[in-house]
Amino acid sequence: MNAIxxxxxxxxxxxxxxxxxxxxxxxxxxVLVRVHASGFTPGELMWPSSWTDRLGRDRTPSIxxxxxxxxxxxxxxxxxxxxxxxRVFGLTDWTRDGTLAEYAAVEARNLxxxxxxxxxxxxxxxxxxxxxAWQGLLEHGRLQAGxxxxxxxxxxGVGSMVTQLAHEAGAYIIGTGRTADRQTALDFGAQEFIDLxxxxxxxxxxxxxxxxxxxxxxxxxxxxxxxAGGTLVTIAGPPEVQPANGQAINFVVVPDRTQLGEIVxxxxxxxxxxxxxxxxxxxxxxAAFNPTQRGNGKTIxxxxx
Numbered sequence: 058m059n060a061i062x063x064x065x066x067x068x069x070x071x072x073x074x075x076x077x078x079x080x081x082x083x084x085x086x087x088v089l090v091r092v093h094a095s096g097f098t099p100g101e102l103m104w105p106s107s108w109t110d111r112l113g114r115d116r117t118p119s120i121x122x123x124x125x126x127x128x129x130x131x132x133x134x135x136x137x138x139x140x141x142x143x144r145v146f147g148l149t150d151w152t153r154d155g156t157l158a159e160y161a162a163v164e165a166r167n168l169x170x171x172x173x174x175x176x177x178x179x180x181x182x183x184x185x186x187x188x189x190a191w192q193g194l195l196e197h198g199r200l201q202a203g204x205x206x207x208x209x210x211x212x213x214g215v216g217s218m219v220t221q222l223a224h225e226a227g228a229y230i231i232g233t234g235r236t237a238d239r240q241t242a243l244d245f246g247a248q249e250f251i252d253l254x255x256x257x258x259x260x261x262x263x264x265x266x267x268x269x270x271x272x273x274x275x276x277x278x279x280x281x282x283x284x285a286g287g288t289l290v291t292i293a294g295p296p297e298v299q300p301a302n303g304q305a306i307n308f309v310v311v312p313d314r315t316q317l318g319e320i321v322x323x324x325x326x327x328x329x330x331x332x333x334x335x336x337x338x339x340x341x342x343x344a345a346f347n348p349t350q351r352g353n354g355k356t357i358x359x360x361x362x
Contacts, residue, residue: 076118276289277296
């Protein structure tokens, strides 16, 4: 099968190459998925799990990408809950070969059925952004109606999902981003927008929840914006500064079939829309991940027409 592989961590996306690899075999409780569309997060090339297995052993050349939508073609021993020929989407294991390939072996529990009226491209754009937003807001942030939420990167893949789910929950949303992101963030449901290039972040204070996807200086400054009893939720690593009278939670998204079902149900009925930017082919994936201009939205690789 054709697949994208990486062998050099220092090279980043520039070190990606298209090669021929053996088709994977599904292990126990796995399914083999014929990949139709794949999502990729460039930051994953900085994760140790992209280069080593669960025991810390080198596993290069490895296939990146952890989001997929496709069709089940085979079942591993003991696999239940899914069937051959079923359309599925979901999130693969961090420490195994991923989804930038024509086939991927995935634990069945990490996948959910993909309805026939949802395109594979949309299916591949949902898992990381949707699950991250759902878990950060509702599980870790315990968002309630009427609360205020500061969403960093509100026009991005994760931030746009956070904004929409917070809007559905009845929160007051303040989005942040670059100047060019203002209208996009407002269109996704933010009531206010802070331009991080020109506005003072500290003009906002007393929010119930900050959802941080940036970290660094923005993450540190955000800790001071939280009201007593509020929460800073971040996916950018352990917080360097704790809110004075609140809590800070760093988390890593995990697969969840039930939550995937809730997300795709909202996409079908129009309550959620994914933020897809460039759609490319597997043959052109390397160029798509090294664009000459910064794009908007998530890049999706359409593995099959």
